[in-house]
Amino acid sequence: MASSPxxxxxxxxxxxxxxxxxxxxxxxxxxxALREFMRNxxxxxxxxxxxxxxxxxxxxxxxYHANLLQVDLINAKDPPGxxxxxxxxxxxxxxxxxxMKGGQAALEIGFFAAFVAITIGSLVGAVAGLAGGIVDTVxxxxxxxxxxxxxxxxxxxxxxxxxxxxxSLSLVIGGxxxxxxxxxxxxEVLTIRExxxxxxxxxxxxxxxxxxxxxxxxxxxxxxxxxxTFQVADAILAVSYVGFLGFGLHxxxxxxxxxxxxxxxxxxxxxxxxxxxxxxxxxxxxMSLNFIGxxxxxxxxxxxxxx
Amino acid sequence: xxxxxxxxxxxxxxxxxxxSIFVYLLLHAIYPxxxxxxxxxxxxxAQIAAWNKQNGFDRPVIVQYLSYMNGLLHGNLxxxxxxxxxxxxxxxxxxxxxxxxxxxxxxxxxxxxxxxxIFQAVKRNSLGDNIATSAAFVLYSMPVFALGLILIQVFAIxxxxxxFEASQSTSIWTVMGDWRDMLLPILTLTLISVALFSRYMRxxxxxxxxxxxxxxxxxxxxxxxxxxxxxxxxxxxxxxxxLIGLSLPFLLAGNLITEYLFNYxxxxxxxxxxxxxxxxxxxxxxxxxxxxxxVVGNLVADIxxxxxxxxIRLA
Numbered sequence: 001m002a003s004s005p006x007x008x009x010x011x012x013x014x015x016x017x018x019x020x021x022x023x024x025x026x027x028x029x030x031x032x033a034l035r036e037f038m039r040n041x042x043x044x045x046x047x048x049x050x051x052x053x054x055x056x057x058x059x060x061x062x063x064y065h066a067n068l069l070q071v072d073l074i075n076a077k078d079p080p081g082x083x084x085x086x087x088x089x090x091x092x093x094x095x096x097x098x099x100m101k102g103g104q105a106a107l108e109i110g111f112f113a114a115f116v117a118i119t120i121g122s123l124v125g126a127v128a129g130l131a132g133g134i135v136d137t138v139x140x141x142x143x144x145x146x147x148x149x150x151x152x153x154x155x156x157x158x159x160x161x162x163x164x165x166x167x168s169l170s171l172v173i174g175g176x177x178x179x180x181x182x183x184x185x186x187x188e189v190l191t192i193r194e195x196x197x198x199x200x201x202x203x204x205x206x207x208x209x210x211x212x213x214x215x216x217x218x219x220x221x222x223x224x225x226x227x228x229t230f231q232v233a234d235a236i237l238a239v240s241y242v243g244f245l246g247f248g249l250h251x252x253x254x255x256x257x258x259x260x261x262x263x264x265x266x267x268x269x270x271x272x273x274x275x276x277x278x279x280x281x282x283x284x285x286x287m288s289l290n291f292i293g294x295x296x297x298x299x300x301x302x303x304x305x306x307x
Numbered sequence: 308x309x310x311x312x313x314x315x316x317x318x319x320x321x322x323x324x325x326x327s328i329f330v331y332l333l334l335h336a337i338y339p340x341x342x343x344x345x346x347x348x349x350x351x352x353a354q355i356a357a358w359n360k361q362n363g364f365d366r367p368v369i370v371q372y373l374s375y376m377n378g379l380l381h382g383n384l385x386x387x388x389x390x391x392x393x394x395x396x397x398x399x400x401x402x403x404x405x406x407x408x409x410x411x412x413x414x415x416x417x418x419x420x421x422x423x424x425i426f427q428a429v430k431r432n433s434l435g436d437n438i439a440t441s442a443a444f445v446l447y448s449m450p451v452f453a454l455g456l457i458l459i460q461v462f463a464i465x466x467x468x469x470x471f472e473a474s475q476s477t478s479i480w481t482v483m484g485d486w487r488d489m490l491l492p493i494l495t496l497t498l499i500s501v502a503l504f505s506r507y508m509r510x511x512x513x514x515x516x517x518x519x520x521x522x523x524x525x526x527x528x529x530x531x532x533x534x535x536x537x538x539x540x541x542x543x544x545x546x547x548x549x550l551i552g553l554s555l556p557f558l559l560a561g562n563l564i565t566e567y568l569f570n571y572x573x574x575x576x577x578x579x580x581x582x583x584x585x586x587x588x589x590x591x592x593x594x595x596x597x598x599x600x601x602v603v604g605n606l607v608a609d610i611x612x613x614x615x616x617x618x619i620r621l622a
Contacts, residue, residue: 141318145325148605150597152560153578154333157590160582161337233448240450241560245567245579264456264568268464268471279453287448 033222036299043295049288053281057103066097069252077266080273087273090262095273098259099281105255106285109170109239114231116174118181122224125185126212130193140186143179151176152241159247166249169242173235181227188220222300229293233286240282256282308613319606326598327379330591331372338587340364341388379595385588389581394592397577403479405573409562412493413551416500421544423501424508425535428516428543439505446502451564455495459568462491473571492569496561503557507550512543545616552608555601 037043066084072092080087086095128139151173158172192198193216201215217224242248243257244264256278263274342355342364350358359365363374378385384394427436446454463471470488474481482489515521516539524534563575570576574593581589 141321141325144318144322144602145329148322148326148556148598148601149330150556150559150594150601152556152563153590153594153597154330156578156582157334157594158337160585237450241452241564244450244452244564245582247582260452260456264452267456267459275456279456283445283449283453286450287445290444290448 033296033299037295040295040298042291043299046288046291046295049284050292053103053285053288054107057100057107060100061097064097064100066094068093068097068101068254077271077274086277087271089259089274090266095259095277098254099256099278102254102256102259102278103281103285105166105249105253106236106239106257106282108166109173109255110232110236110289112166112170113174113177113235113238114228116171117177117231117235118224118228119178120175121178121181121227122185122217122220123212124178125182125187126189126216126220128182129186129189130208130212130216136186139182143182146176147179149176152238155238155242156245156247159242164242164247164249165253169239169249170235173238177231177234177238181224181231184223184227185217185220188223189216192216192219226293226297226300229289229296233289233293236282236286236289312610312613315606315609319602323599323602326602327376327595328372330595330598331375332368334587334591334594335368335371338585341587344585345388379592384592384596387581387586387589389584389586390589394588397589398574398592398596400477401573401577404482404571405562405566405575407479407483408473408489408492408496408565408571408573409558412496412500413558415493415497416504417547417551419497420501420504420508421540421547424505425512425540425543427505427509428512429535431513436509440509443502443505446498447506449499449502451495451499451561452568454498455491455565455568458491458495471569473566473569475570475572477572492565492571495568496558496565499561500554500558503554504547504550508543508547511546512539515539515543518542541615545612548608548612548615552605555604556597559597559600 070092072088075084075088075092077090078084078088078092084094084096086099088094089098124139124143128136128143154176155169155172159169162168198211198215201211206214239248239255240257240260243255243259244261245257246261248258248261249255259278260275260282263271263278266274340355340359342358342362343350346354346358356365363371366374375385382395384398386392387394387397390397423439427439430436459471462469468487469490471491472488473492474485474488476482476485521534521538524538525531529537559575562573563578565571566573566575567579577589578593580586581593
C-alpha cells in the first residue's frame with residue numbers, strides 16, 4: 001500500500017538543468033516531505049478521516065444535543081429513527097451522542113498516551129545513545145523489560161485496581177509503550193552523534209543537554225513523528241480493548257470500547273445499531289492513523305523516497 | 308557464534324530477572340496481602356496482622372520476592388484464595404486449550420502469510436496484490452474483537468453454519484474434534500496474524516527479489532520456479548522468524564480477547580475472570596509467565612535465525 005509509490009509521480013527536478021537561466025527555488029527537506037505526503041492519496045484520505053472524527057467528536061456535541069445522562073427505559077433500545085438518528089442503547093441513551101462523547105475519550109487518550117510515550121521514549125533513547133557504555137546497557141535492558149511485559153495485562157490490572165479515567169489510562173498506556181520509540185531514537189542518535197556538526201557543537205562548548213535538545217532530537221524528529229502516529233493508533237486500540245472487556249471509563253464517562261461492551265450482549269437480538277456504528281468509528285480512526293503513519297514514513301525517510 | 312549465543316542468553320537472563328522484580332513489585336505495591344479476601348470484610352486489624360504473620364506476608368518485600376521466585380522455579384505458582392486452588396492447577400486445567408487455540412492459529416497464519424507475501428511480491432501491483440494489501444491493511448487496523456464480531460455475525464447469525472461460542476468441553480480431544488465451534492475463534496486469531504505477517508513478508512520478499520543473487524540465478528537460466536523455491540523463499544522468510552518473536556505480546560493479548568469473545572475456557576479467560584475477582588495471585592503468575600514466554604520466544608527466534616542465516620553466525 002504505502003510501499004507502492006503512486007506511478008503518476010514526476011521525478012524531482014534535481015538533475016534537470018534550469019531553462020533560460022531560471023533557478024528553481026531550493027526546497028527544504030520538510031517541504032519535500034510535505035510534497036511527497038500530499039501526493040499520497042491514501043495519506044490525504046487518512047488526514048481527512050481523522051479531521052472528520054476530531055470535528056465530529058469535539059464540535060459535534062455543540063450542534064447535536066442528546067440525552068446521555070438520564071436513564072430512560074421507555075425509550076431504550078429504540079431503532080434508528082426520528083429524534084435518534086442512530087437509535088438508543090440499553091439505558092435509553094442516544095447512540096449518536098455517545099459516539100461523539102466516546103470518541104472524545106478515545107482520541108484524548110490516544111494523543112495523550114502517544115505524547116507520554118514519545119516523551120519518555122525519546123529522552124531514554126537519546127540519553128542511552130549519547131552516553132553509551134554502562135548507561136546505554138542499563139537503559140536498554142530496562143527497555144527490554146518493558147517491551148517483554150505484555151502491556152495489555154498490566155493496563156487491565158491497573159484499570160481494575162485504581163479505576164479507569166482518561167488521565168490514568170493515558171498515563172498507563174503511555175508509560176508502557178515508550179520502549180519502541182526509545183529504541184528507534186537510540187538507533188538514530190547512534191548515527192547522528194558521529195556526524196561532524198555534533199563534533200562542532202561539542203567543540204563550541206555544548207553540554208549534553210543542549211546537544212540532546214538542540215542537535216540530536218531535532219534530527220531524529222522524522223522517526224519520532226512517524227512513531228507518534230502509530231502510537232496514537234495503538235493507544236486507541238488498547239483503550240478499546242480495555243473498554244470492550246468492561247474495565248473502561250465509568251458512567252457518565254464513556255469510550256468506544258465501553259459502548260461495544262454494552263452492545264455485544266445483544267448481538268443475537270438484532271440490535272445492530274449498538275455494535276456496528278461504533279465498530280466502524282474505531283476501525284476508521286485507527287486506519288486513518290495507520291495511513292498517515294505509513295505515508296509519513298515514506299515521505300520522511302529519504303532512503304525510501306522516490307522508489 | 309558461541310560467544311554471540313552466550314551473550315544473547317546472558318542478556319535474556321538479566322531481562323528475565325528484571326521482569327520478575329518489576330512485575331512482582333508492581334503487583335505487591337497494589338495488593339500487598341490477600342488477607343482481606345481470605346478473612347472477609349469483618350476481620351479486624353489484629354486478625355489480619357495475625358494471618359499475615361502466619362502466612363509470611365509480614366516479611367520484608369525482598370524476602371517475599373525471593374520465596375515467591377523459589378516457589379516459581381519449583382513449579383509453585385502461588386495460591387488462588389478466590390478459587391481455593393493452587394494457581395498451577397488452575398493453569399493446568401486450561402493450558403492445553405489455550406495452547407491449541409494459539410498454536411493452531413499461529414501455524415495457520417504462517418502457512419497462509421508466507422505464500423501470500425511471496426505471491427504479492429512476485430505479482431507486485433497486480434490486482435491480486437492490491438486486494439490482498441488492502442485487506443491486510445483493514446484487518447491490521449481492526450481490533451481483534453471487531454473481526455471476531457464480524458465473523459460471528461456472518462457465519463453464526465446471518466448464515467448459521469458455525470457456532471458463535473467456542474467448544475465448552477473440558478477434554479482437549481473433544482475440543483479438537485468440535486471444529487464447527489472452534490473454527491471461528493481460530494479464524495479470528497489467524498486472520499489478524501496473517502494481516503500482520505503478510506505485510507512484512509511482502510516487503511522482505513521485494514527486498515530479496517532485488518538482490519544480485521536472484522539476478523545471477525535468473526541469468527544462469529534457472530527456471531523461475533526454482534529461483535523462487537531455492538533462492539528466495541528461505542531468504543525472504545528469515546525476517547518472519549524475528550517478527551513472530553516480536554509479536555508474541557500482541558498474540559497473547561489477542562488470545563485474551565478471543566477467548567473472552569468466544570467464551571473459551573482457556574488461560575486468557577481465566578485472566579479475565581481473575582480480573583473481575585481481583586484474584587491477584589493468578590494475575591501475577593499469568594503476567595509473569597506471559598513475559599517469560601515473550602523473552603524465551605524472542606531468544607528462540609534469535610537462535611533459530613542464527614542457525615538459518617550464516618551471515619549472523621560470522622558477525
